[in-house]
Amino acid sequence: MFLAADVRPLHAIKGPCQDRRYPVVMGDWVVGCGPSGKVDRAISLTDNLLLRFPTSADAVGFGDVPAFGRKGLFQWAILNMDPANRIVDQTVAPSLNRIDRIASLEPGQVRLRKGAKSWTAAANPRGWYPPALLGDQVFWVNDDGDGGSDIWSWRPGEESRPYADGKGEQRHVVASETHVAYLDSNQIVIRNAAEDIEQTLDVTVVDRLSIWKDTVCWSAWSNKDIDVFCSNGFQLRRAGHQLWPSHSEKGLVFQESDTTMLMIFKK
Amino acid sequence: MLVRSVIFTLGFLALVFLDQSPGFTENTLFSTLRAIGVSSILFMLNIFLGAFFIKRFYPNQSPAWDVSLGLGLLCWGLLSFIAAAFGMMGMVSATVILAAMGCACFVYKDIDRPRGPLWGWVIIVIFGCFALVDACGPTIDTDAIYFHVALPKQIWIGGELLVGPLHPNGSRPMLLHAPFSMLYGLGGETTPAVFSCFIGLALLGSILQRAESLQPKAGVWAIMLLLSSWTFLHELGIAANNLSAAFFVWVCWIAISQRHYALSAIFAGAALSVKYTAFGAIGALWIFSVPGWRQKGQTALLTIAMVSVWWFWNMANGLHPLFPYAGWALDFPFQHLDKYGMGRDWMNLLLLPINAVLHSEIDNFRFLGQLHPLWLLSIPLAIGVASKTPRLGWIVLTAFVFWGVGPHWLRHLLPASPLIVLWLGFGLSRLNRIGTTIAAIALLWGLPANLGPMLTHWGARSVPSFYEDKAKAHRYERVQAWRTAEWANQRLPSNSKCALFYTWPGLAFDRPYVLGSVEDHVPSRHFLLLHDSQFIDALKAEEVDHIIVGPPTLARHLYPFLSDSDFHEQFEKPAAILENGLLRHGELIFEAASHRVYRIRK
Numbered sequence: 001m002f003l004a005a006d007v008r009p010l011h012a013i014k015g016p017c018q019d020r021r022y023p024v025v026m027g028d029w030v031v032g033c034g035p036s037g038k039v040d041r042a043i044s045l046t047d048n049l050l051l052r053f054p055t056s057a058d059a060v061g062f063g064d065v066p067a068f069g070r071k072g073l074f075q076w077a078i079l080n081m082d083p084a085n086r087i088v089d090q091t092v093a094p095s096l097n098r099i100d101r102i103a104s105l106e107p108g109q110v111r112l113r114k115g116a117k118s119w120t121a122a123a124n125p126r127g128w129y130p131p132a133l134l135g136d137q138v139f140w141v142n143d144d145g146d147g148g149s150d151i152w153s154w155r156p157g158e159e160s161r162p163y164a165d166g167k168g169e170q171r172h173v174v175a176s177e178t179h180v181a182y183l184d185s186n187q188i189v190i191r192n193a194a195e196d197i198e199q200t201l202d203v204t205v206v207d208r209l210s211i212w213k214d215t216v217c218w219s220a221w222s223n224k225d226i227d228v229f230c231s232n233g234f235q236l237r238r239a240g241h242q243l244w245p246s247h248s249e250k251g252l253v254f255q256e257s258d259t260t261m262l263m264i265f266k267k
Numbered sequence: 268m269l270v271r272s273v274i275f276t277l278g279f280l281a282l283v284f285l286d287q288s289p290g291f292t293e294n295t296l297f298s299t300l301r302a303i304g305v306s307s308i309l310f311m312l313n314i315f316l317g318a319f320f321i322k323r324f325y326p327n328q329s330p331a332w333d334v335s336l337g338l339g340l341l342c343w344g345l346l347s348f349i350a351a352a353f354g355m356m357g358m359v360s361a362t363v364i365l366a367a368m369g370c371a372c373f374v375y376k377d378i379d380r381p382r383g384p385l386w387g388w389v390i391i392v393i394f395g396c397f398a399l400v401d402a403c404g405p406t407i408d409t410d411a412i413y414f415h416v417a418l419p420k421q422i423w424i425g426g427e428l429l430v431g432p433l434h435p436n437g438s439r440p441m442l443l444h445a446p447f448s449m450l451y452g453l454g455g456e457t458t459p460a461v462f463s464c465f466i467g468l469a470l471l472g473s474i475l476q477r478a479e480s481l482q483p484k485a486g487v488w489a490i491m492l493l494l495s496s497w498t499f500l501h502e503l504g505i506a507a508n509n510l511s512a513a514f515f516v517w518v519c520w521i522a523i524s525q526r527h528y529a530l531s532a533i534f535a536g537a538a539l540s541v542k543y544t545a546f547g548a549i550g551a552l553w554i555f556s557v558p559g560w561r562q563k564g565q566t567a568l569l570t571i572a573m574v575s576v577w578w579f580w581n582m583a584n585g586l587h588p589l590f591p592y593a594g595w596a597l598d599f600p601f602q603h604l605d606k607y608g609m610g611r612d613w614m615n616l617l618l619l620p621i622n623a624v625l626h627s628e629i630d631n632f633r634f635l636g637q638l639h640p641l642w643l644l645s646i647p648l649a650i651g652v653a654s655k656t657p658r659l660g661w662i663v664l665t666a667f668v669f670w671g672v673g674p675h676w677l678r679h680l681l682p683a684s685p686l687i688v689l690w691l692g693f694g695l696s697r698l699n700r701i702g703t704t705i706a707a708i709a710l711l712w713g714l715p716a717n718l719g720p721m722l723t724h725w726g727a728r729s730v731p732s733f734y735e736d737k738a739k740a741h742r743y744e745r746v747q748a749w750r751t752a753e754w755a756n757q758r759l760p761s762n763s764k765c766a767l768f769y770t771w772p773g774l775a776f777d778r779p780y781v782l783g784s785v786e787d788h789v790p791s792r793h794f795l796l797l798h799d800s801q802f803i804d805a806l807k808a809e810e811v812d813h814i815i816v817g818p819p820t821l822a823r824h825l826y827p828f829l830s831d832s833d834f835h836e837q838f839e840k841p842a843a844i845l846e847n848g849l850l851r852h853g854e855l856i857f858e859a860a861s862h863r864v865y866r867i868r869k
Binding site: 020126148171206241243 | 754758759760761763850851855856857858859861863868
């Protein structure tokens, strides 16, 4: 359960970035951009340490840690762009990064990399939507060949398969260590690791979903403006529009009047 | 004759159909050769067609190749316009038009061949090779990707003309863009640029030939003034209409010189039907070169009758005759003249000839181009020989004054440039040996500033002209929205229709779209201000289901002449309307390089 603390602007991180999905929360960090609008910095939610890194022609990804590079993705921990450390050459969407795994979407395939090992499967990723990762299972938005999209999943050793398809548009898939959530037309669907549907919420999401453990947050219209709502009942109602929420157990970051705002959770 | 025509048509179609890659976007070597082949064949067919009619109207003289080309272009433009106006533009109508043009092949023996000093033609060919490489490269010029190739592509895809506030560029005179759609359909994306290049080279050749016949060395100086100026060289390598307008102005002058006033009126109408900015040069020719009020009246009526085709076409579609330059639903400035040049007060206007040559820059709004300093330095020489060509001097002055009234873009001076360089060339040709040497040194001195950027440009374009992967990378680098457009082509439903807000590259889309851009994103801003918060409903009424959004124009420093309230009303307010509407009714489904794709929520 989240309890709100004061909401304050996060001046070290400009908002929004050229890629409007940033800034985002990655674990204990808020990853975002500076005056250039390109994603090139991260600030710690623990001790306010500000780190800068080279701007990346490929997005730094989502998840727990950023990956970056100019031609392909390189792992954060390595911090140098030796071609030998390149994970993948070309992506069609930002990667999803855990401490020890990276899921990436490439033209015609999906890839999971753990350490030095890498597995791929045929796919038709729609692009722009990052994949999601629950354990070794990768989820992504797949183009259905008819201008629409479905959610597909795959884990090494298995064939890729539809995870959520049907008449409507399935997109914006996100995953935590225990749950998967996605949009199906105008519904948020939350499923557990056993793929059981735990919750469906009839709501028109304005921009995207954010997930941490079993809690999903999103922005939606409420009377005259846009506020942030979470599946555990938490609501952030403020004057003006609160957009592009991203959260972890540490806090919630969102955009308000072109300013990056931070709300630290108290337990 | 009929057999030749059939054989020619079949051979031509075989060439076209050898490679039917969908979308015509790949720029391989074969595609380049095809564009050159199609352009070459149509170039010759236009000469034959024009010569055919000249022999009918003037049976006692041999048709000149340049005048024939002008008349052929006019006929081809009208035939293409009629096909598109009736919604029949496509491979069948193109084949019929080609076959009809091919029937005139038999006149090739009667056409006066190009003449003039050989080394002048060699210079033209050398520069022409560089310009051709530029023209064969992937289309990246802004005017081409939103208008000169984008609109012909849409005409070819849909088979019909597009008009109205949702397609404002289609409401301009279509004498050039209807045949451009044929070029696009037959030869691919780069063919309009290659054909424009040929017209520009033909203009150079005609100036060389005609000027040299009047005064030795005048023709060579004239073409050197053009070829040493960035504005002209850059125009040679892109799909545009300035050089075509200049060509029609030039053949209009030729016709007047030969006292063929009816023909001159037709060419005048053609020039205005390609670009209204030719009005200064055409008007000046009419005032100073057409003798007698009766002759003036007849030529004016004929010219107006020709141009009125486009006015009636607009009126038949419920628009102001001069739309999109006038007649928007809101009281909306189409263009801010103060944004360009170096000011419009009396002193700046008096200094305009000096400023336009000495202070112009190619990469900002200060004249948007560059001319060789010799243009300015040779004015006294030209005035000095005014007694030899008195009316030409007044024509040049009048044309320049008209240019000064409009936006101070040097490329808008191109329609009048043949007359200007002819006048200047007369002056330079009268120099003695020492004077000629000094002028040649001056020519070389001014070359780096003009030729340097072009050599860099040609170098950057040379590889993409022949290698597909390089062409793609070149386009991604130079056209921000191209990746977004490609994604939309690949991923949106096949029957979807997009609205383009604050983004230029209509050419990138392989499907119908509305709005797009002209000037300062006038269609986007006007549409948003007109419909306000109901703009989504207005788009739905047009069956639009996706919106492509580029970065809106909000650079305050570009409009210092506007008050804060005017800037807010014209620029900030429509951008805010768009963002609020997208928040309420749109879902972001893709973004790349600051260009976003939204699905309109049902």
